[in-house]
Amino acid sequence: MQASVEVKDLVKSYGSFLAVKGISFNVFDGEIYGLVGPNGAGKTTTFRVIATLLMPTSGSVKVCGYDVVREANKVRKCISYLPEEAGVYRNITGYEFLKLIAKTYFKSSKDAEEALELGIKLSGLNERLYDKMKSYSRGMKRRIQVARTLMVRPRVAILDEPTAGLDVSYSYSIRELIKDFVKQYGITVLLSSHNMHEVEGLCNRVALISSGQILVEGYVSELIKEHGVRNLEELFIKLVR
Amino acid sequence: MLRELILKEVKDLIRDPRIWIPFIISALILPLVGLVVSTGIKEGVAEVSAPINLLVSDLDNGFLTKYVLDNLSKLELINNLTIAHVKDLAHLKAIALEGGFDVILIINEGFTKSLLSGLKANITLIDVVKTVGMMSALKSSIVTSLLNDVVGDIMLRYYGLNISSSIIKWPTNAIIMTYLVPRNQLVAGSSSLLTQLGMTSFIMPLVLMIITISVLQMAATSTAVENEERTLEVLLTLPMSRFDILMSKLLGSFTVALVGSSFNVFGFVIYFYIFSATLTTSVPASTLDFAPNIYLIDPTSIMYLTVSVVLASLAMASLGVTIGVLSNDVRIASTISGPIVMLVILPSYYIMFVDTLKIGAPLRYLLYALPFTQPMMIAKESVISRPDALTPMWLATSLLFSIMLLLLTSKMLTLDKLLRVQRALSSIRRRKETLMT
Numbered sequence: 027m028q029a030s031v032e033v034k035d036l037v038k039s040y041g042s043f044l045a046v047k048g049i050s051f052n053v054f055d056g057e058i059y060g061l062v063g064p065n066g067a068g069k070t071t072t073f074r075v076i077a078t079l080l081m082p083t084s085g086s087v088k089v090c091g092y093d094v095v096r097e098a099n100k101v102r103k104c105i106s107y108l109p110e111e112a113g114v115y116r117n118i119t120g121y122e123f124l125k126l127i128a129k130t131y132f133k134s135s136k137d138a139e140e141a142l143e144l145g146i147k148l149s150g151l152n153e154r155l156y157d158k159m160k161s162y163s164r165g166m167k168r169r170i171q172v173a174r175t176l177m178v179r180p181r182v183a184i185l186d187e188p189t190a191g192l193d194v195s196y197s198y199s200i201r202e203l204i205k206d207f208v209k210q211y212g213i214t215v216l217l218s219s220h221n222m223h224e225v226e227g228l229c230n231r232v233a234l235i236s237s238g239q240i241l242v243e244g245y246v247s248e249l250i251k252e253h254g255v256r257n258l259e260e261l262f263i264k265l266v267r
Numbered sequence: 268m269l270r271e272l273i274l275k276e277v278k279d280l281i282r283d284p285r286i287w288i289p290f291i292i293s294a295l296i297l298p299l300v301g302l303v304v305s306t307g308i309k310e311g312v313a314e315v316s317a318p319i320n321l322l323v324s325d326l327d328n329g330f331l332t333k334y335v336l337d338n339l340s341k342l343e344l345i346n347n348l349t350i351a352h353v354k355d356l357a358h359l360k361a362i363a364l365e366g367g368f369d370v371i372l373i374i375n376e377g378f379t380k381s382l383l384s385g386l387k388a389n390i391t392l393i394d395v396v397k398t399v400g401m402m403s404a405l406k407s408s409i410v411t412s413l414l415n416d417v418v419g420d421i422m423l424r425y426y427g428l429n430i431s432s433s434i435i436k437w438p439t440n441a442i443i444m445t446y447l448v449p450r451n452q453l454v455a456g457s458s459s460l461l462t463q464l465g466m467t468s469f470i471m472p473l474v475l476m477i478i479t480i481s482v483l484q485m486a487a488t489s490t491a492v493e494n495e496e497r498t499l500e501v502l503l504t505l506p507m508s509r510f511d512i513l514m515s516k517l518l519g520s521f522t523v524a525l526v527g528s529s530f531n532v533f534g535f536v537i538y539f540y541i542f543s544a545t546l547t548t549s550v551p552a553s554t555l556d557f558a559p560n561i562y563l564i565d566p567t568s569i570m571y572l573t574v575s576v577v578l579a580s581l582a583m584a585s586l587g588v589t590i591g592v593l594s595n596d597v598r599i600a601s602t603i604s605g606p607i608v609m610l611v612i613l614p615s616y617y618i619m620f621v622d623t624l625k626i627g628a629p630l631r632y633l634l635y636a637l638p639f640t641q642p643m644m645i646a647k648e649s650v651i652s653r654p655d656a657l658t659p660m661w662l663a664t665s666l667l668f669s670i671m672l673l674l675l676t677s678k679m680l681t682l683d684k685l686l687r688v689q690r691a692l693s694s695i696r697r698r699k700e701t702l703m704t
């Protein structure tokens with residue numbers, strides 16, 4: 027199978043502090059891959075390197091076959107990134123926001139129009155889309171950011187904790203949105219979560235990460251069977267003990 | 268209890284460097300302002316208190332004038348009193364220039380006769396202004412009062428108490444003019460010109476300050492918000508060049524600022540027109556061959572000034588974007604921008620007091636090239652002479668400054684570097700906090 031994202035021996039330090047201590051994993055075309063671990067495990071750091079925001083201290087990262095350091099511009103053309111806890115432009119309406127993103131990704135107005143249509147549908151905000159975003163609830167803000175990330179139909183969507191801090195129904199709707207979207211458009215999704223339960227039903231494969239190291243990686247069902255546990259949470263507790 | 272809450276409040280505020288840093292910085296900057304201003308004032312005062320070189324054209328040639336001039340020349344404040352009998356103003360101006368005279372005193376025909384009949388006598392005083400210093404035009408007033416003292420004294424001795432005290436106090440009617448040497452032009456008035464020159468100098472930093480603060484704050488805040496809300500991370504992963512990302516921030520906030528400050532600029536231009544119109548129309552009728560013919564400030568200078576102010580606010584906007592990029596929240600951005608505004612305005616105060624025509628080449632060109640000092644230089648020099656001949660080039664330099672600043676910032680626009688700067692800022696904070704507790 028073709029790998030959309032290849033991370034090899036990635037190390038990232040902030041000053042003298044090692045946040046990521048040599049991790050490797052591959053994300054295959056068309057799958058939903060989850061990086062799962064507690065707060066401070068190094069998920070955001072890893073994603074920032076993959077999204078060309080941070081330079082790796084050592085190791086290599088390739089996205090769509092391009093190196094994130096040397097070919098950052100090409101990488102940016104094939105990804106769409108949702109930062110953890112991304113906010114919104116307070117005095118811009120949701121509609122204006124989606125439109126401006128569509129226009130920066132697509133030169134042809136037909137393509138931009140199409141992306142915008144898709145974004146409107148994905149956001150599910152209906153007439154609230156024409157309100158200033160400062161009036162949105164936390165869930166609505168997240169919803170429009172997810173819609174913004176997916177609507178450009180990137181080859182790889184990178185979603186950092188897409189459901190963190192949301193209530194049950196918003197979390198559920200965002201998970202369904204991601205699943206349906208991947209099924210329909212065949213893009214690759216790399217997401218992170220500190221919620222072990224939610225990734226079980228969402229991701230094909232996961233990597234459990236803790237203190238900058240990957241503990242275990244593989245298909246969710248196989249991992250559970252292999253280690254004789256009931257779920258990922260039990261697996262994680264078993265591994266860190 | 269109330270006491271506990273107050274204590275909490277004080278602790279909470281004092282442990283936040285964003286609160287106390289501005290206090291310390293402005294405390295440090297104010298003495299600097301004092302230093303700069305006093306340097307300029309010292310130069311001005313030294314110039315005024317130096318003994319006066321006085322050129323007298325005695326057109327009356329009466330016995331009283333000889334006596335008066337003799338007494339005048341003995342005064343300590345008069346360094347050199349030279350008497351000529353020249354009516355032609357152009358000729359007088361030439362003599363004054365050659366001999367380095369500060370003031371020309373013209374004693375009109377009928378001086379002796381008027382005084383002898385107990386009437387006020389007519390004189391004309393011309394300040395020879397070679398420079399743009401704040402106080403150079405004061406010398407004619409000094410000469411006037413010295414002359415009035417001397418003549419009043421004589422009158423008192425001659426008439427005793429049989430004459431009104433106003434003639435003793437003010438025995439002359441003086442017409443005062445200013446000879447602007449750099450532009451070889453006579454303008455009416457001395458003190459009025461002076462105040463208006465002063466006004467321009469005071470208003471320019473004010474206009475700059477208003478524009479600066481609003482433009483810089485706007486750009487810095489909107490960029491810092493992108494940091495705070497993590498939308499900058501989204502922008503940085505868009506398929507766009509870093510320079511374009513910054514350029515969009517710059518031009519966006521600049522456009523808004525320009526619309527807002529265009530009222531300021533417009534008002535300032537009108538002020539300049541009124542100023543120059545007042546000076547050219549208020550010329551008194553005189554028997555001399557004196558005909559002011561041109562606008563004091565020509566339209567080209569006004570255009571230069573307008574462009575320069577616009578470019579200065581562009582530079583401010585790019586400085587604001589740079590500050591915003593380095594600040595991970597809005598409060599840090601405003602903590603940094605306050606002192607920066609002060610620092611940027613500071614040189615304008617220097618220019619305000621100092622004689623710019625005397626500044627040596629490298630510094631002078633630097634002041635013309637930098638967007639923050641340029642409007643002040645143009646404003647000041649277009650009043651007394653003409654802005655530098657290379658002004659169009661300096662305008663281009665100012666624009667270049669903004670672009671270079673932005674380019675430099677775009678090189679810095681990687682999350683790695685930003686995090687490092689922001690981490691440095693917060694490590695200072697942590698250290699200070701441990702010291703405080």
Ligand SMILES: Nc1ncnc2c1ncn2[C@@H]1O[C@H](COP(=O)(O)OP(=O)(O)O)[C@@H](O)[C@H]1O
Nearest residue numbers: 040045064065066067068069070071072686690
């Ligand atoms: N800018 C930074 N400077 C220093 N340390 C950081 C910085 N960002 C994150 N860290 C540290 O790196 C580790 C990993 O953080 P992060 O990647 O955000 O983890 P996660 O996303 O899994 O919660 C944490 O210990 C965190 O404190």
Ligand SMILES: [Mg+2]
Nearest residue numbers: 069070071110
């Ligand atoms: Mg994180």
